[in-house]
Amino acid sequence: ILNVEQSPQSLHVQEGDSTNFTCSFPSSNFYALHWYRWETAKSPEALFVMTLNGDEKKKGRISATLNTKEGYSYLYIKGSQPEDSATYLCALNQAGTALIFGKGTTLSVSS
C-alpha cells in the first residue's frame, strides 16, 4: 500500500497567522501531486496539481511547493482567515494509477 503522510494532523491558529503543512510521499514513479481543500458539508475542491520538481504554485494567500526528488510538498497559508478553516488533503498520482490520499491536515482559524 502506497503511503502518503501529512503533518500535522490538526492545527489551530489565530486569524492573521501564517501556517504551513507537509505532505510526504514515495518519490518513485512520480506523476503528479495534488492538494485539495475540504470544507465541512462540502465536497473536496482542488487547490493545486503539481508535476515538476521545484514547482511553486500560488492561489491568493495559499501557495505550494514540490520536491519530487526527496518526496515532499509544502502548503503555505499566509495571513490565515476563519474561512480558511478546512481539512487540507494531498494526493499522490503515480503513473498509471489512481490518486492516493493522505489523511489530511485539519486547520481551524479563530477570529
Place this chain on the structure above:
Amino acid sequence: DGGITQSPKYLFRKEGQNVTLSCEQNLNHDAMYWYRQDPGQGLRLIYYSQIVNDFQKGDIAEGYSVSREKKESFPLTVTSAQKNPTAFYLCASRSRGQNTEAFFGQGTRLTVV
C-alpha cells in the same frame, strides 16, 4: 450544469443486505474513483476505473464490487461480505492528463444496522 452526482445522500440498510451506491458524471471524464472515509482516516481507495469496461481494485476492495458499463456511471455495490460497511463514501472523476484535477460528488453516508 456539469458535475458529479452521488445518490442517495444518506442510506440505511440492514446487516446482510447488499446495497448499491450511485455515481453519475456528465463531465465526459474517463477516470472514476470510489473512496471511503472513516473517522480519523483519510480517503481510502476502494476501486477505480480509467476507461469504460475496465476497473482496478484499490487498497480496500474486499467486500465491494463495481461496474463501468457506461462512461457516465460507476456504481458501487457494498456486499454482505464487507465486514464494516458503515462509512462515508465519496465518488470522484477526472479527465486524462498529468495536470488534471479530480472532481468529487457530495458523498453518501451509509449506515448498516
